[in-house]
Amino acid sequence: MSSIACYHATNVNQTAQILFPVNVPTAFDYAVPAGLDLARGDFVFAPIGKQMKLGVVWGFGTAEPGRELKSIVDRKATRPLSPDMLDFIDWTARYNGASLGNVLRMVIRNYKALDPSAIVTLYRPSGNSPKNLTPSRAAVLREGGPWPARASEAAARAGVSTGVVKGLVKAGGLVAESGPVDPPFPEPDADLLGRELTIGQKEAGEDLAAQIRTGRFNVSLLDGVTGSGKTEVYFEAVAEALRRGKQCLILVPEIALTQAGLRRFAERFGAEPASWHSQMGEAARRRVWREVAQGRCKLVVGARSALYLPFPKLGLIVVDEEHDTSYKQEEGVIYNARDMAVVRAHLSGHSVILASATPSLESLHNARNGKFAHIILPERPGAAVLPEIGLVDLKEHVPEKGKFLSQPLLDAIDVVTARGEQALLYLNRRGYAPLIICRSCGEKLKSPDTDSWLVQHKRTGRAMCHLTGFSMPMPRECPKCHTEDSLTSVGPGVERVAEEAQEAFPNARVEILSSDTAGNPAELAERMRRMEQGEIDILVGTQMVVKGHNFPKLTFVGVVDGDLGLAGGDPRAGERTYQTLVQVAGRAGRADKPGHALIQTHQPEHEALVALAAGDREMFIGVELAMREMLGLPPYGKLAAVIFWGPEAAKVDALAKKFLAAAPRADGIEILGPSEAPIGRLRGMFRRRLFVQAEASVNLSKYMATWRSKIRTASKYKIQIDIDPQSFM
DNA sequence: AGCACGCCGACT
DNA sequence: GTCGGCGTGCTC
Numbered sequence: 032m033s034s035i036a037c038y039h040a041t042n043v044n045q046t047a048q049i050l051f052p053v054n055v056p057t058a059f060d061y062a063v064p065a066g067l068d069l070a071r072g073d074f075v076f077a078p079i080g081k082q083m084k085l086g087v088v089w090g091f092g093t094a095e096p097g098r099e100l101k102s103i104v105d106r107k108a109t110r111p112l113s114p115d116m117l118d119f120i121d122w123t124a125r126y127n128g129a130s131l132g133n134v135l136r137m138v139i140r141n142y143k144a145l146d147p148s149a150i151v152t153l154y155r156p157s158g159n160s161p162k163n164l165t166p167s168r169a170a171v172l173r174e175g176g177p178w179p180a181r182a183s184e185a186a187a188r189a190g191v192s193t194g195v196v197k198g199l200v201k202a203g204g205l206v207a208e209s210g211p212v213d214p215p216f217p218e219p220d221a222d223l224l225g226r227e228l229t230i231g232q233k234e235a236g237e238d239l240a241a242q243i244r245t246g247r248f249n250v251s252l253l254d255g256v257t258g259s260g261k262t263e264v265y266f267e268a269v270a271e272a273l274r275r276g277k278q279c280l281i282l283v284p285e286i287a288l289t290q291a292g293l294r295r296f297a298e299r300f301g302a303e304p305a306s307w308h309s310q311m312g313e314a315a316r317r318r319v320w321r322e323v324a325q326g327r328c329k330l331v332v333g334a335r336s337a338l339y340l341p342f343p344k345l346g347l348i349v350v351d352e353e354h355d356t357s358y359k360q361e362e363g364v365i366y367n368a369r370d371m372a373v374v375r376a377h378l379s380g381h382s383v384i385l386a387s388a389t390p391s392l393e394s395l396h397n398a399r400n401g402k403f404a405h406i407i408l409p410e411r412p413g414a415a416v417l418p419e420i421g422l423v424d425l426k427e428h429v430p431e432k433g434k435f436l437s438q439p440l441l442d443a444i445d446v447v448t449a450r451g452e453q454a455l456l457y458l459n460r461r462g463y464a465p466l467i468i469c470r471s472c473g474e475k476l477k478s479p480d481t482d483s484w485l486v487q488h489k490r491t492g493r494a495m496c497h498l499t500g501f502s503m504p505m506p507r508e509c510p511k512c513h514t515e516d517s518l519t520s521v522g523p524g525v526e527r528v529a530e531e532a533q534e535a536f537p538n539a540r541v542e543i544l545s546s547d548t549a550g551n552p553a554e555l556a557e558r559m560r561r562m563e564q565g566e567i568d569i570l571v572g573t574q575m576v577v578k579g580h581n582f583p584k585l586t587f588v589g590v591v592d593g594d595l596g597l598a599g600g601d602p603r604a605g606e607r608t609y610q611t612l613v614q615v616a617g618r619a620g621r622a623d624k625p626g627h628a629l630i631q632t633h634q635p636e637h638e639a640l641v642a643l644a645a646g647d648r649e650m651f652i653g654v655e656l657a658m659r660e661m662l663g664l665p666p667y668g669k670l671a672a673v674i675f676w677g678p679e680a681a682k683v684d685a686l687a688k689k690f691l692a693a694a695p696r697a698d699g700i701e702i703l704g705p706s707e708a709p710i711g712r713l714r715g716m717f718r719r720r721l722f723v724q725a726e727a728s729v730n731l732s733k734y735m736a737t738w739r740s741k742i743r744t745a746s747k748y749k750i751q752i753d754i755d756p757q758s759f760m
Numbered sequence: 761a762g763c764a765c766g767c768c769g770a771c772t
Numbered sequence: 773g774t775c776g777g778c779g780t781g782c783t784c
Binding site: 098 | 783
């Protein structure tokens with residue numbers, strides 16, 4: 032087969048390892064045809080199975096005698112993936128226990144982006160007024176932009192046919208030119224004047240810029256309370272990286288990726304950045320990917336998956352709201368974008384900034400021990416202090432039967448609304464009631480084949496499962512004992528709290544903000560606008576209200592259930608509760624008026640809440656870190672979760688036991704479980720789980736990979752390994 | 761990701 | 773009898 036190639040001594044016996052973006056554990060060996068010059072990272076076409084696929088050159092080798100290899104067909108003439116990108120793919124796969132091919136798939140979803148953008152005819156206004164300016168022609172000139180535009184785009188925006196556009200060219204109103212279908216992104220200007228910075232902010236920005244100038248790997252934790260101007264401060268670091276000709280990536284939680292958020296970048300840098308998120312269309316995705324890969328797109332704001340864009344000259348990654356749990360990808364390749372951002376920066380040798388008002392304990396620990404530079408923004412410009420936070424002991428102030436708002440909360444709402452100010456009631460439970468129970472037989476309504484209660488939604492008249500998406504009309508009778516009108520709602524949801532607030536304050540304008548009530552972004556924006564304009568008196572909201580919005584007239588925040596998340600087997604529950612409550616409380620009093628917050632709780636003695644009320648973060652961190660150290664939990668030790676699932680409970684049990692028995696012997700490892708997972712049954716599958724706790728010196732990823740490779744499962748039974756789990760369901 | 765192979769239900 | 777449903781396994 033290779034006899035013809037013998038003339039080319041340089042290529043004789045040469046093979047290349049090609050990695051394909053499919054679920055394969057490693058790269059495959061191929062023969063390199065004579066005369067084809069290849070480098071690591073090159074994009075090539077090669078036959079795999081019955082297909083021709085695009086892959087990436089992973090490495091090289093020499094042919095083993097007697098082993099027939101398929102041959103690479105062609106190399107694509109584009110910029111190869113950089114060596115540090117290949118390293119990053121490798122690292123991600125190893126650390127998270129994912130297959131190499133699946134990680135590559137996150138990088139090259141759409142290889143059409145490898146070809147240069149098609150060249151088409153584009154139009155722009157000539158600046159001259161056309162002869163015979165008909166209404167249609169005027170509409171095109173007025174509404175056809177942004178320019179340059181394709182005839183069809185301009186015509187569609189103006190609501191006319193393409194004939195009008197062509198006519199305008201003849202009449203002299205438009206000029207035609209050739210250009211790419213996907214236009215490049217405008218170059219950001221690092222030196223536009225941004226907002227006026229306070230002295231503290233300027234210094235912090237200067238510190239960050241100095242880190243960029245080192246040109247080496249470093250991590251900064253940018254730590255500042257809500258409204259302290261973190262964004263403006265890290266803009267200074269972005270500007271510095273841009274001046275040095277580098278690309279910048281700003282990671283934000285998915286739901287923070289809004290038009291308003293992008294506008295802040297546009298104001299500072301004179302150009303809207305490219306944005307990247309999971310729901311974008313194919314064309315937009317292709318454009319961003321191509322421009323980033325060519326190094327032309329300098330500024331990207333994106334959700335976690337943007338970390339796997341092939342930046343050739345990245346100089347800075349900012350992880351905004353670094354504590355946010357949505358950085359953890361829970362499906363497919365399981366990874367934590369915050370941690371992988373640090374890895375990518377390390378491999379490429381540049382800066383990372385982790386920004387948050389409520390940093391994760393891991394980051395604070397790293398800042399304390401000097402691994403991260405700690406940059407603290409203590410002040411809120413414009414507003415004096417964080418709101419005063421009080422605890423309401425629900426054992427002492429018992430709400431009326433069937434009600435959820437205690438007297439101190441009602442009094443506080445009364446005072447602020449009487450002053451014409453706004454109140455926010457926070458409750459992280461959608462719907463009307465989180466539990467539907469039969470008074471006659473005690474049956475609790477569950478989602479089919481799943482251990483998850485159905486939530487009553489009064490607005491839509493349905494019973495819904497927030498875990499699986501199942502929903503049905505609210506039944507009239509108990510499905511088990513068939514007693515009519517016996518079903519009753521237990522516990523509060525936002526709808527019910529809103530109902531209660533409306534009853535208590537009949538003249539107040541009460542509204543709900545949750546993902547059910549504000550389905551589309553436009554409606555959400557409208558509700559936010561009404562709140563900002565003071566057209567709402569009492570807003571009842573879920574997690575959604577926590578994310579950075581400015582409500583100038585909001586002066587009181589009531590947390591309906593401050594106990595949420597404190598109990599249970601989740602070691603991060605205290606931290607999570609503390610972070611959420613700080614962020615919620617931080618919504619109050621952003622203008623000149625200092626606000627206040629009240630947190631209802633059954634455990635006013637819980638240290639997370641005591642620290643919160645005292646405004647003493649150091650105390651909370653101290654206590655929490657001491658506890659983690661004692662238990663050997665992160666950041667002092669390592670943790671992995673293993674989840675087993677399948678259609679038969681007994682077989683899942685047996686699988687978990689078999690897996691446990693196969694645990695490799697090693698020092699510094701402790702195994703907890705297996706036991707039933709908190710959601711023991713999901714969509715008909717039975718679930719068991721175990722935890723593996725390791726000392727900091729253990730390479731837990733490697734240990735888990737070795738362990739996993741010892742067990743083969745029947746295909747209906749699955750084992751999933753989650754390194755450093757964030758969810759404990 | 762595709763594509764083939766394989767084992768159970770309803771059709772000319 | 774076979775056509776085809778998708779569940780499962782493999783690709784150098």
